[in-house]
Amino acid sequence: MSAPTADDTTEHVFYAERPEWADVVPVVQYENIQPLAPIFYSPEYKDATDYFRGVVKIGEKSLRVLQLTETIIRLNPAHYSAWQYRYETLIAISAPLQPELVLSNTLTKASPKTYQVWHHRRLLLTALGDPAPELAFNEEVLKADAKNYHTWSHRQWLLAHFDQENLWADELPFIDGLLEDDVRNNSAWHHRFFVSFERGSNDDKDEAEAIVKRELAFAKEKIALAPNNSSAWNYLRGILDHSRVPYSTQAIFARQYIVDTVEPRGNDILDLENPPPSEGAELPCAAAIEFMADVHEASGNEGISEAVELWRSLADTHDTIRKRYWEYRIRNAVATTGKA
Amino acid sequence: MPRPTPIDAYPTKTSDLQIDTEDILQEQIPPDGGGRVLHKNAHLQFLVRNLAQGFPARYMSQDASQPWLMFWTLQAFSTLQIAIDPDNKQRAIDTIMHWQHPDGGFGGGPGQAAHLLATYASVCSLAIAGRPGPEGGWDQINRKKLYSWYMSLKQPDGSFIVSNCGEVDVRGIYCLLVVAHLLDIVTPELIDGTAAFIASCQTYEGGFSSASHPHFVDNVLSACRPSLGEAHGGYTFCALASWVLLRPYIPLDDDAPRVDTRRLLRWLVHMQGSEIELGGFKGRTNKLVDGCYSWWVGGAFALLEALGVSGVPESARASDETPPPRPGTHAEDGWDDVDDSLFNRRALQEYILIAGQHPAGGLRDKPPKNADAYHTAYCISGLSAAQHRVCPSPAWRAEVRAVWKGEDGVRAAAFSEALSWTEEAGASHVVGSAANRVNATHPLFNLTITHTEGIMAHFYKQSVPKRVPKRSP
Numbered sequence: 001m002s003a004p005t006a007d008d009t010t011e012h013v014f015y016a017e018r019p020e021w022a023d024v025v026p027v028v029q030y031e032n033i034q035p036l037a038p039i040f041y042s043p044e045y046k047d048a049t050d051y052f053r054g055v056v057k058i059g060e061k062s063l064r065v066l067q068l069t070e071t072i073i074r075l076n077p078a079h080y081s082a083w084q085y086r087y088e089t090l091i092a093i094s095a096p097l098q099p100e101l102v103l104s105n106t107l108t109k110a111s112p113k114t115y116q117v118w119h120h121r122r123l124l125l126t127a128l129g130d131p132a133p134e135l136a137f138n139e140e141v142l143k144a145d146a147k148n149y150h151t152w153s154h155r156q157w158l159l160a161h162f163d164q165e166n167l168w169a170d171e172l173p174f175i176d177g178l179l180e181d182d183v184r185n186n187s188a189w190h191h192r193f194f195v196s197f198e199r200g201s202n203d204d205k206d207e208a209e210a211i212v213k214r215e216l217a218f219a220k221e222k223i224a225l226a227p228n229n230s231s232a233w234n235y236l237r238g239i240l241d242h243s244r245v246p247y248s249t250q251a252i253f254a255r256q257y258i259v260d261t262v263e264p265r266g267n268d269i270l271d272l273e274n275p276p277p278s279e280g281a282e283l284p285c286a287a288a289i290e291f292m293a294d295v296h297e298a299s300g301n302e303g304i305s306e307a308v309e310l311w312r313s314l315a316d317t318h319d320t321i322r323k324r325y326w327e328y329r330i331r332n333a334v335a336t337t338g339k340a
Numbered sequence: 341m342p343r344p345t346p347i348d349a350y351p352t353k354t355s356d357l358q359i360d361t362e363d364i365l366q367e368q369i370p371p372d373g374g375g376r377v378l379h380k381n382a383h384l385q386f387l388v389r390n391l392a393q394g395f396p397a398r399y400m401s402q403d404a405s406q407p408w409l410m411f412w413t414l415q416a417f418s419t420l421q422i423a424i425d426p427d428n429k430q431r432a433i434d435t436i437m438h439w440q441h442p443d444g445g446f447g448g449g450p451g452q453a454a455h456l457l458a459t460y461a462s463v464c465s466l467a468i469a470g471r472p473g474p475e476g477g478w479d480q481i482n483r484k485k486l487y488s489w490y491m492s493l494k495q496p497d498g499s500f501i502v503s504n505c506g507e508v509d510v511r512g513i514y515c516l517l518v519v520a521h522l523l524d525i526v527t528p529e530l531i532d533g534t535a536a537f538i539a540s541c542q543t544y545e546g547g548f549s550s551a552s553h554p555h556f557v558d559n560v561l562s563a564c565r566p567s568l569g570e571a572h573g574g575y576t577f578c579a580l581a582s583w584v585l586l587r588p589y590i591p592l593d594d595d596a597p598r599v600d601t602r603r604l605l606r607w608l609v610h611m612q613g614s615e616i617e618l619g620g621f622k623g624r625t626n627k628l629v630d631g632c633y634s635w636w637v638g639g640a641f642a643l644l645e646a647l648g649v650s651g652v653p654e655s656a657r658a659s660d661e662t663p664p665p666r667p668g669t670h671a672e673d674g675w676d677d678v679d680d681s682l683f684n685r686r687a688l689q690e691y692i693l694i695a696g697q698h699p700a701g702g703l704r705d706k707p708p709k710n711a712d713a714y715h716t717a718y719c720i721s722g723l724s725a726a727q728h729r730v731c732p733s734p735a736w737r738a739e740v741r742a743v744w745k746g747e748d749g750v751r752a753a754a755f756s757e758a759l760s761w762t763e764e765a766g767a768s769h770v771v772g773s774a775a776n777r778v779n780a781t782h783p784l785f786n787l788t789i790t791h792t793e794g795i796m797a798h799f800y801k802q803s804v805p806k807r808v809p810k811r812s813p
């Protein structure tokens with residue numbers, strides 16, 4: 001059994017003119033009123049949705065309903081009721097779901113920014129129970145838009161829901177590749193955090209420590225490459241907060257980024273734990289100043305005045321748009337030490 | 341010219357796009373220092389055209405969002421201080437009531453399935469255009485069925501799916517909570533576990549993601565609930581507003597869910613673009629500024645006030661008396677001395693006025709994009725958030741509570757908390773002439789305070805004390 005598809009290459013025939021639909025009474029959208037703020041629909045869309053309302057009214061779930069809902073979804077992929085009714089119909093008539101997934105590939109690639117296309121896939125994958133080919137498809141969609149929110153949250157759902165070792169296995173190399181393409185892609189950074197720290201089933205303490213070490217090194221290496229990259233700094237902070245490691249452990253690293261110019265490299269052996277800024281770095285780096293201010297603030301009384309000085313430099317020179325915030329940090333820190 | 345975003349001699353796709361956008365934004369600045377004029381008439385014409393004549397065919401993709409098109413348009417009118425005439429109000433009510441589903445809730449259009457988002461937009465539109473009595477809309481909302489439909493969407497992790505067979509996300513939860521508060525259908529059963537779900541969506545960056553994934557160990561929900569998607573302005577607004585709405589009902593014990601407000605504040609302020617981006621807001625780290633985040637992110641700062649995070653030093657805050665009139669309310673001089681918000685309110689207004697307005701009317705993401713209904717509404721609401729200071733007033737809460745008729749409990753808390761939000765007199769800052777001023781909106785609901793009071797007083801069967809008329813500045 002296969003569902004007839006709404007083939008968009010042949011000439012469109014209105015549902016009102018199809019004899020096989022003659023038994024369904026179309027339902028117009030608004031009866032007896034002139035709606036405020038109406039939308040001007042194309043005749044094809046109006047015709048199909050009139051029949052859809054007719055079908056919903058009588059509760060018919062049949063093969064031809066799949067054709068009708070496909071017509072609507074192709075014209076308006078955000079029509080969630082058509083998607084929902086389609087899914088219920090697929091289940092009700094026990095339609096094979098694999099061909100539906102294939103159709104969904106096309107529709108997803110055509111409208112990757114629509115909630116419904118992704119949710120439909122989720123329902124299908126859950127019912128089919130086979131996540132293996134989905135990562136490759138997802139990657140293909142990310143190639144066209146590496147920051148698509150839906151694509152990413154779908155990928156993360158897939159990993160968390162099925163939680164299979166073979167699914168997680170290649171995620172880090174995959175992220176490495178994306179960050180090599182664009183080290184400022186925050187979606188890839190978030191995914192890295194998800195993969196490294198949010199996998200529910202990891203209880204091994206030694207392994208957890210090794211991951212923290214690995215990720216700190218990774219973040220610092222990427223900061224060195226392009227220091228004014230908020231994504232990498234947020235990631236560095238995220239690791240430290242998550243693992244409750246004090247920021248001060250990274251002070252030697254961060255200090256290199258708050259100077260005015262890149263210091264010429266001597267012949268000394270490179271400190272691999274604390275990679276210095278690249279030659280092209282534009283210093284001082286506001287994110288590093290903020291980081292160092294946090295280090296000083298956490299060290300208590302004596303540190304506060306150094307922190308205040310750094311916040312002042314952000315407020316007055318290096319990050320003036322956030323002047324109010326930096327002044328708020330100063331007020332708070334001073335008030336806290338005053339009380340202590 | 342302000343300093344371009346540093347790219348460290350290491351260009352990537354993100355930085356290329358960023359630099360191009362900065363160039364485009366800088367070109368918008370009028371050379372004479374002018375251009376800070378809100379073109380109210382042009383925007384009104386844009387809105388009236390959509391309302392009366394209808395939306396052009398490209399809006400067909402929003403056929404399942406008809407309540408949103410209505411809400412954006414009506415709310416933009418309200419914020420722009422324009423009342424709708426009785427005939428159009430009645431047409432609005434009649435149209436909206438066609439979206440109510442026989443089994444409860446509202447759909448995206450007639451005959452469409454009920455949906456949490458559509459229900460929010462429908463009910464909020466009714467808050468603006470509706471009234472009590474026959475044909476007024478308010479009393480034709482089937483609250484009983486609405487409540488049982490809400491309960492049918494509830495998930496074991498405290499979240500809600502947006503519709504039958506639909507997805508979970510924090511937008512839906514925000515929409516549900518707003519409607520439940522406006523219509524007096526909040527119960528402990530309805531919101532059980534929801535605050536913990538919201539808290540689980542906060543990411544390492546500080547903002548919130550669309551959802552989290554539940555993780556059950558031996559049928560018990562574990563603490564580890566990975567966030568699906570990165571921190572995002574729209575989801576952050578919805579999560580934070582939900583959190584503020586739920587806060588009165590969260591028990592104060594050690595197991596209570598928590599939100600990290602420090603990290604949240606840090607993330608929010610970092611969403612403001614620098615001077616070269618005209619101070620607009622972006623929705624995610626390393627993405628571009630966009631007018632709609634003027635509300636989603638710019639509007640979030642008022643919500644933080646409810647959590648005790650404020651730019652106003654504690655000594656000067658929450659005085660139970662009316663605050664003394666402050667200098668510089670409308671004068672451009674002295675602005676910096678009286679502006680005590682945590683973000684740059686002046687810059688945000690400039691972004692909206694200079695980059696957000698389309699020359700032909702309506703507002704937009706950024707140039708050279710077209711105006712649309714969504715960006716028009718949220719740019720104007722964002723402008724409102726940047727002009728006014730609206731925060732919870734303990735004094736006003738006490739007054740509302742004093743006239744409450746009935747038992748203490750969830751209903752009384754819902755009512756008095758929601759209506760405790762008050763515009764601080766003398767604390768508004770309007771960039772450009774006084775004619776640029778727009779109405780204040782309720783930070784939780786994005787309705788005017790008047791519309792919020794009207795619909796809540798009706799459904800809770802309470803009266804609201806008369807607010808003292810605002811002193812003229």
Ligand SMILES: [Zn+2]
Nearest residue numbers: 630631632705
């Ligand atoms: Zn936008």
